[in-house]
Amino acid sequence: MSSVHSLSRPGASKKQAASVQFRNVTKRYGNVTAVDDVSFTIEPGQLVTLLGPSGCGKTTTLRMIAGLEMASEGQILIGGRDVTNLSAADRDVSMVFQSYALFPHMSVLENVAYGPSVQGASKKDAYEMAMEKLSLIGLKGLEKRAPSELSGGQQQRVAVARALVLEPQVLLFDEPLSNLDAKLRRRVREDIRELQQSLNLTVAYVTHDQEEALAVSDHIIVMSNARIAQTGTPRELYEEPADLFVADFIGDANIISGDLVSVSGPTAQVKIGNVSLLLPHRNAGHGTVKLAVRPDAIFLDENAAAPGALAGTVRKASYLGTQVEYEVDSAIGELFVVQYGRKEPIAPGTPVSISFAEQRGVAIVPNA
Incomplete structure (x- = not known):
């Protein structure tokens, strides 16, 4: 299920959606090249999915946007600002991870308010920010519950609220639905898409699930062997695959x-x-x-x-x-x-x- 690490700076206020740009970005671990000369742009307010099989480089790419991994070569820009060498805390992004890891001893409200609290907000302000986001994603009335008293879908929403609470410029999702059953996956992906569109969020979303990618994305970046195989709209990838790998992988x-x-x-x-x-x-x-x-x-x-x-x-x-x-x-x-x-x-x-x-x-x- 999904943990959220808030990676935003304190004092965040309402802000415009930001673009994300990779310019010839490479990531190496010793002799292994995990991401190889990758370039793309995510336009402000778009949901772009990084799609591909295990080991293709999609999660490493997402972690480089977050600042959890540093690029070996190339340049990364968020909102036109060069963040290539900036730490995660200085990038104004939030990430929803694959495993929930919500604090079990804290209530839903305390979980969501945790980020603002540790970054200097007063308890009153942090709780107000948390309640605003819980209301936004339909969890008002559940703020006093423990995570263990929630369904998987509700825990996922708490994770999203934690990521949204400091209103980051960019929201990142790493396989956010992988631990939900099929019916719940459909409902939660629709919730994420609706939230992204209504708030005009810039979202980078990692999945290996082709149907999930086709359902939620403005654009899809298909990765294979550390490189981009094809970029396009869901329809373009489905109807006009660039090569045999994309044709076979999509659909x-x-x-x-x-x-x-x-x-x-x-x-x-x-x-x-x-x-x-x-x-x-x-x-x-x-x-x-x-x-x-x-x-x-x-x-x-x-x-x-x-x-x-x-x-x-x-x-x-x-x-x-x-x-x-x-x-x-x-x-x-x-x-x-x-x-x-x-x-x-x-x-x-x-x-x-x-x-x-x-x-x-x-x-x-x-x-x-």
Whole structure:
């Protein structure tokens, strides 16, 4: 669950959201390069997610924004101010960590008021600041409870209130939902997004969960092997992946081969077996191309002889309530398929015809 360390200066007042800028930032630990020549900008008032698998450098990047790690090379600016060599206490940011670690012997109010108190605010002022934030995030009335008397979602809100209480220029989240159950994760991520937008906060948010990133972000920075693989809006990353890693990492894409046979303006004719599709060419040349095909952009028809379709056989079907997931054997390899709204799954062993959506969910992956 999540602990909050307040990293802001005392005496903070209402202030404008700040930008965050990395200029060719590298972080090394001995011979290991954890972050390699990374540059990006988070605009004021945006929620930008650092997304990637374990060990890609996303958490180290977040900790360098916070000042908990110092850059080996490059420059870090917050609100246009060079903070590269400043300590965490001088950066005017707050961080919500993965583990809650709320003080168990303190009430909710005392936990939230702790930051202002240790930074010089009077007890009265610290409690007023804490109550304002508890009211803001919907915990008014629970201020006298101990953390152990709260649900996981309520503890998460206390953690956010602790981070907000000194009104930092930038708010940082490190895997804030990883210890919540699936239903609660959805609700708390919506709360975080609503709070970020209503307060016009600049937020850097780390997760390895693609769905979480797509749901909350203005922009996503996908990291792989200490570098940035692609930056863009959730839709850009999903519909126009820059390479095979991004295509595979975002949204469970099927990576298949096709043959680009002709180009006309911005579109190309691509053949997948005996199926022909018109797709944006994305500067790909004639010949074999790699395609990222989303699971819900593949259609299955129990009429196994449908014209202009691939032949396949359902190997496995999993009913998940709102959707059915299939593994389908075909001439182009095994495909992962998702169908929504179907009550009865197609039985394993059933021959099917396979077709593809042209307008969404199928993209040529350049330079693959």
